[in-house]
Amino acid sequence: MTTTNLETKNPTSGVSFLKNNLREYGLLISLVAIMVFFQMMTDGTLFQPLNLTNLILQNSYIIVMALGMLLVIVAGHIDLSVGSVCGFIGAVAAVLMVEYEMHFVPATLICLILGGAIGAAQGYWVAFYKIPSFIVTLAGMLVFKGLALAVLGGSSVGPFPADFQLLSTGFIPDPFSGENLRVLSLVVGILIALGLLISKVRDRADRIKHGMDNEPTAFFVLKNLVFVAMIAAFSYLLSSYKGLPNVLIVMLLLMFAYDFVTSKTTVGRRIYALGGNEKAARLSGIKTERLTFYTFINMGVLAALAGLIFAARLNTATPKAGLGFELDVIAACFIGGASASGGVGKVLGAVIGAFIMGVMNNGMSIMGIGIDWQQVIKGLVLLGAVCIDVYNKNKTN
Amino acid sequence: MADPILEMRDITKAFHSVKALNNVNLTVQAGQIHAIVGENGAGKSTLMKVLSGVYPAGDYEGEIKFLGEPCRFRGIADSEHKGIIIIHQELALVPLLSITENIFLGNEQAKYGVIDWNTSFLKTQVLLKKVGLKESPNTLITNLGVGKQQLIEIAKALSKEVKLLILDEPTASLNETDSDALLDLLLELKRQGIACILISHKLNEISKVADAITVLRDGTTVASLDCAQESISEDKVIKHMVGREMADRYPKRTPNIGDTVFEVKNWQVHHDVHADRKVIKGVDLHVKRGEIVGIAGLMGAGRTELAMSVFGRTYGQGISGEVLLHGKVIDTSTVQKAINHGIAYVTEDRKGYGLVLDETIAWNTTLANLEAVSSHMVIDEGAEFKVAEDYRQKLNIRSPNVFARTINLSGGNQQKVVLSKWLFSNPEVLILDEPTRGIDVGAKYEIYTIIAQLANEGKCVIMISSEMPELLGMCDRICVLNEGAFVAEFAAADATQEKIMRSIVTSGVN
Numbered sequence: 001m002t003t004t005n006l007e008t009k010n011p012t013s014g015v016s017f018l019k020n021n022l023r024e025y026g027l028l029i030s031l032v033a034i035m036v037f038f039q040m041m042t043d044g045t046l047f048q049p050l051n052l053t054n055l056i057l058q059n060s061y062i063i064v065m066a067l068g069m070l071l072v073i074v075a076g077h078i079d080l081s082v083g084s085v086c087g088f089i090g091a092v093a094a095v096l097m098v099e100y101e102m103h104f105v106p107a108t109l110i111c112l113i114l115g116g117a118i119g120a121a122q123g124y125w126v127a128f129y130k131i132p133s134f135i136v137t138l139a140g141m142l143v144f145k146g147l148a149l150a151v152l153g154g155s156s157v158g159p160f161p162a163d164f165q166l167l168s169t170g171f172i173p174d175p176f177s178g179e180n181l182r183v184l185s186l187v188v189g190i191l192i193a194l195g196l197l198i199s200k201v202r203d204r205a206d207r208i209k210h211g212m213d214n215e216p217t218a219f220f221v222l223k224n225l226v227f228v229a230m231i232a233a234f235s236y237l238l239s240s241y242k243g244l245p246n247v248l249i250v251m252l253l254l255m256f257a258y259d260f261v262t263s264k265t266t267v268g269r270r271i272y273a274l275g276g277n278e279k280a281a282r283l284s285g286i287k288t289e290r291l292t293f294y295t296f297i298n299m300g301v302l303a304a305l306a307g308l309i310f311a312a313r314l315n316t317a318t319p320k321a322g323l324g325f326e327l328d329v330i331a332a333c334f335i336g337g338a339s340a341s342g343g344v345g346k347v348l349g350a351v352i353g354a355f356i357m358g359v360m361n362n363g364m365s366i367m368g369i370g371i372d373w374q375q376v377i378k379g380l381v382l383l384g385a386v387c388i389d390v391y392n393k394n395k396t397n
Numbered sequence: 398m399a400d401p402i403l404e405m406r407d408i409t410k411a412f413h414s415v416k417a418l419n420n421v422n423l424t425v426q427a428g429q430i431h432a433i434v435g436e437n438g439a440g441k442s443t444l445m446k447v448l449s450g451v452y453p454a455g456d457y458e459g460e461i462k463f464l465g466e467p468c469r470f471r472g473i474a475d476s477e478h479k480g481i482i483i484i485h486q487e488l489a490l491v492p493l494l495s496i497t498e499n500i501f502l503g504n505e506q507a508k509y510g511v512i513d514w515n516t517s518f519l520k521t522q523v524l525l526k527k528v529g530l531k532e533s534p535n536t537l538i539t540n541l542g543v544g545k546q547q548l549i550e551i552a553k554a555l556s557k558e559v560k561l562l563i564l565d566e567p568t569a570s571l572n573e574t575d576s577d578a579l580l581d582l583l584l585e586l587k588r589q590g591i592a593c594i595l596i597s598h599k600l601n602e603i604s605k606v607a608d609a610i611t612v613l614r615d616g617t618t619v620a621s622l623d624c625a626q627e628s629i630s631e632d633k634v635i636k637h638m639v640g641r642e643m644a645d646r647y648p649k650r651t652p653n654i655g656d657t658v659f660e661v662k663n664w665q666v667h668h669d670v671h672a673d674r675k676v677i678k679g680v681d682l683h684v685k686r687g688e689i690v691g692i693a694g695l696m697g698a699g700r701t702e703l704a705m706s707v708f709g710r711t712y713g714q715g716i717s718g719e720v721l722l723h724g725k726v727i728d729t730s731t732v733q734k735a736i737n738h739g740i741a742y743v744t745e746d747r748k749g750y751g752l753v754l755d756e757t758i759a760w761n762t763t764l765a766n767l768e769a770v771s772s773h774m775v776i777d778e779g780a781e782f783k784v785a786e787d788y789r790q791k792l793n794i795r796s797p798n799v800f801a802r803t804i805n806l807s808g809g810n811q812q813k814v815v816l817s818k819w820l821f822s823n824p825e826v827l828i829l830d831e832p833t834r835g836i837d838v839g840a841k842y843e844i845y846t847i848i849a850q851l852a853n854e855g856k857c858v859i860m861i862s863s864e865m866p867e868l869l870g871m872c873d874r875i876c877v878l879n880e881g882a883f884v885a886e887f888a889a890a891d892a893t894q895e896k897i898m899r900s901i902v903t904s905g906v907n
Contacts, residue, residue, distance in 0.1 A: 206778070211782075264776055265771070266767040266771050272756070273753050277749075279750045280744075280751055283732060283742065284765040285731075
């Protein structure tokens with residue numbers, strides 16, 4: 001019975017295309033809707049340049065970890081230890097830089113390598129011994145929480161060298177020394193928007209050349225104009241304060257890199273195959289165990305990077321750093337459309353998911369909603385987002 | 398003639414705008430075995446879902462009369478209460494519970510919620526005797542073979558005072574002995590007055606047991622045949638099913654056989670879990686250029702184990718022996734190495750082992766040979782699209798384009814996607830494990846044509862199958878595997894079903 005309606009080839013009209021792809025854009029639309037909602041509820045505070053900058057700084061480490069977590073979830077696993085690893089790496093960084101007065105470059109490298117080693121140590125059991133990742137990383141969560149305490153000796157260590165703090169608190173330089181507008185930041189923002197636009201147009205030309213189905217031209221133009229306008233407006237707002245934060249640049253680079261890897265490369269393709277059907281992947285010549293192992297190493301490195309960003313932002317390493325981060329990171333991935341059973345999920349989805357959480361945190365704090373009700377609302381949003389996703393999926397099948 | 402036990406009249410069921418069933422009529426006489434046949438997608442399963450209440454009354458149009466009363470089932474519980482019990486193709490047993498626990502699952506012999514294990518145990522013993530199964534009621538389901546699990550399902554149905562038993566492809570994953578046992582049981586139940594609806598692709602089974610046959614095609618009833626009044630040939634049924642005369646069930650092929658290309662020598666494999674059990678006991682196999690070699694054998698003979706152990710050691714441990722290609726020993730210790738040497742293995746279970754169902758045709762087609770459509774690890778989507786589109790047309794995969802998700806394809810088309818995947822890896826040796834299982838007659842013919850064409854192109858084909866007619870129709874040579882060793886080998890011209898069966902049965906005696 002399914003074959004009969006598959007036979008008919010329906011031309012992609014604007015409306016039907018929008019209907020079919022609503023799920024893809026639905027997330028972005030929800031983010032915009034939530035931002036507009038809080039913009040009104042906070043009397044315009046949300047979009048103030050200072051607040052936007054804060055929003056990025058506050059969520060950078062969650063987004064960095066969400067990139068790695070998405071791969072882990074797509075591969076069919078979970079990592080509960082990222083919060084603890086984050087805190088532990090922050091503690092190690094503090095000890096190296098503050099107590100041993102090491103220069104921040106080697107210290108950062110050591111921390112990233114240590115993060116990779118932690119990921120490897122956990123991934124080893126998951127990949128080669130088939131121990132459920134939930135259990136391995138739950139153990140890791142306890143171990144690294146404890147180790148962070150041990151390294152810090154139970155007290156906070158800081159402050160960090162000024163150079164290192166710039167990772168989180170610095171902004172890209174402003175050679176034109178504009179008084180009210182950081183020109184370079186604005187230029188960089190617009191260049192990014194144009195770069196994206198060019199790559200989209202080339203992608204589309206390539207698809208047309210091969211006779212692949214495409215979205216309607218009008219829709220394509222409209223979508224990308226809105227997109228470019230949004231990025232330009234966003235960078236203008238940021239430029240009118242202190243410019244683009246360093247950490248935003250780091251984040252964007254990682255985001256583009258991971259989006260590219262997951263959607264365009266063989267490694268990315270294989271991770272989706274691994275999560276979608278491990279047996280089929282293995283019988284297609286994919287080294288499933290090694291791939292799982294690598295996704296955990298990757299997660300460890302990103303958790304370490306997030307730990308460094310967080311430590312630099314607080315300017316101290318505290319034993320409580322990283323507490324509960326794993327929940328925000330995992331929630332971001334699931335809000336972003338990842339499937340708990342693996343094989344499904346997109347990098348940009350996870351990033352948007354993280355921003356949805358971040359905007360809600362920020363907006364509700366400005367509105368003066370207590371931390372108690374914030375948690376309740378965030379929990380309900382997570383459940384609601386996943387319910388809508390499952391409902392849509394059932395409908396299309 | 399007595400009143401019919403079941404009458405379904407003018408059943409129409411639509412999904413969105415597509416009519417899956419269109420004015421279907423089905424009448425089952427009391428105490429008869431009624432077969433329903435039709436190609437995949439003809440509406441058999443949908444009809445049974447209407448009957449068993451999976452699609453509740455109001456969701457479809459038409460009338461159902463059971464035992465003379467009109468029925469409006471709101472769910473499975475309703476229809477089961479009346480004595481209509483359906484056994485699905487995918488068995489619904491809990492592997493880690495015992496036979497007793499499974500039989501009374503949802504129907505526990507309990508007082509105030511406390512289970513009476515003694516009664517349950519005794520009742521189970523009686524039921525097992527009825528279905529002819531010699532197992533302790535405490536045996537866990539996971540320790541039973543598929544054939545026995547099927548019998549447990551029937552025992553479970555009997556425990557609910559079944560009046561009409563519906564079996565959906567009950568013998569699809571059974572070997573001939575188990576199938577025969579199951580069919581005999583159906584005949585026995587018939588003598589006890591239990592009517593039965595049998596959905597099957599296997600026409601020889603149907604002609605053996607059925608009293609009446611209803612043929613569905615594209616959601617309508619195209620024929621209702623009464624086996625008592627007319628003699629019904631398989632060809633006639635096939636004609637109704639596909640709507641055309643099938644002159645040949647297998648494509649004509651003139652074998653053009655060359656030198657030996659692929660050899661397996663003294664291959665020995667131990668069981669995946671129980672290291673002391675030898676599953677393959679020193680097998681020698683060779684395939685020539687352009688030859689189709691069949692491997693016959695019963696379920697559990699070690700056919701899949703042989704194939705998988707050769708293909709990247711994906712099954713077993715303690716493997717020894719040699720694999721040769723063009724007379725040179727090759728290393729097939731990982732799947733990647735096996736693929737690089739030009740070996741492809743089309744798995745038995747296409748959903749579990751063959752496809753990533755959530756993904757598209759194009760995506761699945763290139764999965765085993767991504768390097769060919771990418772440079773520096775970056776996938777060229779245009780090239781991928783071209784490759785997939787090419788195979789879609791060559792193998793006649795029915796879908797609007799290559800971006801259809803494979804989960805939405807019918808079994809035959811899914812199998813073609815799996816074949817595309819392996820053809821794209823450009824193999825010299827193709828191992829096909831049950832390539833036509835669960836596929837309708839029309840699609841089977843297409844798959845056979847592809848296989849014949851591959852052999853003509855000079856590829857070596859090894860075909861594993863439980864359907865002997867298929868092996869006889871397609872292969873140049875048939876090797877018979879039994880208990881991990883080859884017990885006989887026949888040239889195509891000499892082989893008959895009887896000879897193959899005899900070689901299996903007599904080998905066990907020694």
